[in-house]
Structures are given as structure tokens and as C-alpha cells.
Amino acid sequence: MSYKRVLIKLSGEGLANKGKHLAIDYELVEKFANQLKTIISRNIEVAIVVGGGNFWRGTSAEKNGMQRVRADYIGMLATTMNALALQSGFERLNLHCRVLSSLTMDPKVCEVYINEKAKKYLRDGEVVIFAGGTGRPFFTTDTASTLFASEIDADAILMGKNNVDGVYDSDPKFNKDAKKFPIITYDELLEKELKVIDQTAASMAKENNIDILIFDINEEDSLIRAIENKIPNTIITREREK
Numbered sequence: 001m002s003y004k005r006v007l008i009k010l011s012g013e014g015l016a017n018k019g020k021h022l023a024i025d026y027e028l029v030e031k032f033a034n035q036l037k038t039i040i041s042r043n044i045e046v047a048i049v050v051g052g053g054n055f056w057r058g059t060s061a062e063k064n065g066m067q068r069v070r071a072d073y074i075g076m077l078a079t080t081m082n083a084l085a086l087q088s089g090f091e092r093l094n095l096h097c098r099v100l101s102s103l104t105m106d107p108k109v110c111e112v113y114i115n116e117k118a119k120k121y122l123r124d125g126e127v128v129i130f131a132g133g134t135g136r137p138f139f140t141t142d143t144a145s146t147l148f149a150s151e152i153d154a155d156a157i158l159m160g161k162n163n164v165d166g167v168y169d170s171d172p173k174f175n176k177d178a179k180k181f182p183i184i185t186y187d188e189l190l191e192k193e194l195k196v197i198d199q200t201a202a203s204m205a206k207e208n209n210i211d212i213l214i215f216d217i218n219e220e221d222s223l224i225r226a227i228e229n230k231i232p233n234t235i236i237t238r239e240r241e242k
């Protein structure tokens with residue numbers, strides 16, 4: 001399928017450089033920016049949902065005794081920090097970019113999310129980064145991705161993973177015989193309880209008939225090649241035959 005508007009999910013952990021102890025790997029951000037410039041030059045609109053796991057995860061803080069709702073708001077702030085860092089990295093390479101947050105922030109920090117505004121920026125060729133997840137605790141940025149992809153009517157979600165190139169029947173990092181699915185339906189994913197995305201995200205993507213492409217974000221030019229369907233991947237879809 002040729003895409004007109006895509007939503008890219010970037011996990012927080014994928015932005016970090018553990019070797020250099022950096023929460024944000026600026027070289028990686030530059031690589032993303034260059035790829036996005038190419039994608040936008042092909043008249044494909046790009047929205048991004050960014051995670052916060054490089055800074056904070058609500059469930060981990062809850063295990064350490066923090067009230068879950070408060071812990072999740074900290075997580076949402078973490079996604080906003082990532083969004084602003086991405087914006088600044090993108091702008092350095094003259095890529096026009098807006099951060100729209102589901103949490104109401106001071107307007108000096110970023111803009112508040114309004115659906116029509118997001119779509120206008122996308123039509124104008126600007127990258128739109130959705131910050132703050134869904135704006136509610138007990139959700140993840142995977143669910144925010146399916147929510148925003150539905151709201152902006154994206155053709156697909158491109159979900160880059162760290163050193164995994166698709167959906168397997170067991171974890172390929174621990175099982176060398178793990179079998180990869182070239183394509184899998186949301187029903188199969190839910191039934192087999194495969195953990196590649198959380199169940200709320202999978203149910204919402206199924207209901208709204210949005211395909212998710214899983215690929216390895218660390219591959220060379222992964223975003224461009226994902227859009228060209230020239231990278232190893234798994235497609236998660238509602239029905240095998242469309």
C-alpha cells in the first residue's frame with residue numbers, strides 16, 4: 001500500500017543511548033530527522049507518538065510504592081520531555097515540527113492537542129509529535145498511537161522495535177527456534193497473548209481497522225524502508241485478506 005499519512009511510534013527506550021548513559025541519543029535523533037525529511041519530500045504526512053520509558057514508567061514506580069495515578073502523570077511528563085527533545089533535534093535540521101500535548105501545558109512549552117489543528121499542520125507538511133500519551137493514567141503510548149492514528153485517520157502505524165524485526169511466537173532473544181509471523185491478525189495476537197503491543201492498543205487498532213507494521217528501528221534507514229515495505233517486518237491487521 002502507498003501511504004499518504006503515517007503515524008510513527010517511537011519508544012522512549014529506543015531514544016536512549018545506554019552505552020553513553022544518555023537519555024536521548026542526539027545522533028539517532030539526527031538520523032530520524034534526515035529520514036523524515038526524505039519521507040515528507042515524498043508528500044507523505046508524518047505524525048509521531050513518543051514514549052517515555054527512557055525516563056520513567058508508571059508501573060515500575062508503582063512497584064516501588066508510588067500511587068499509580070501520580071506515577072503515570074510523571075510518565076506522561078516524560079513523554080513530553082522526549083517530544084520537546086525530538087522537536088529541537090528536528091528543527092536543527094530545518095524540519096518543521098509541532099508538539100501537541102494531551103496534557104495542558106503552559107503554551108510557552110508546547111501546544112495543546114486539538115484534532116483539527118493537528119490535521120492542518122500535517123497537511124502543511126509539518127511533523128506533528130503527540131506528547132503526553134492519551135492524557136490519562138493506566139494507558140500506554142502504544143494505546144495513544146492507536147488512538148491518535150484513528151483520530152487523524154492515518155493509513156498505518158509504523159512501530160519500530162529495539163533489535164526485533166517482527167512478531168514471533170516466543171521471544172527470539174531467548175529462543176533461537178522462535179517462529180516469525182509475516183502477518184498476524186489482532187484476534188490471533190490477543191488469543192496467543194503475544195506481548196508485542198498491549199491488549200488495549202490491539203483491541204482499539206482492531207476496532208478501528210488500523211494496520212501496525214512492526215520492524216527493527218535500529219536498521220539503516222528503517223523508517224524510509226518501512227514506508228517502502230522494504231524492511232523485514234510483521235503486519236498486524238484485522239483480516240488477513242482485505
Ligand code: UDP
Pocket residue numbers: 010011012013050051052053054056057058059071072073074075076078079132133134135136137138139140141142144
Ligand atoms: N502513560 C500514561 N498514559 C498514557 C501514556 C503513557 O499514564 O496514555 C505513562 C505511563 O506511566 C507509562 C509512561 O507514561 O509507563 C511512559 O509511556 P510508555 O511506557 O508507553 O513509553 P515507552 O514504553 O513507549 O517508552
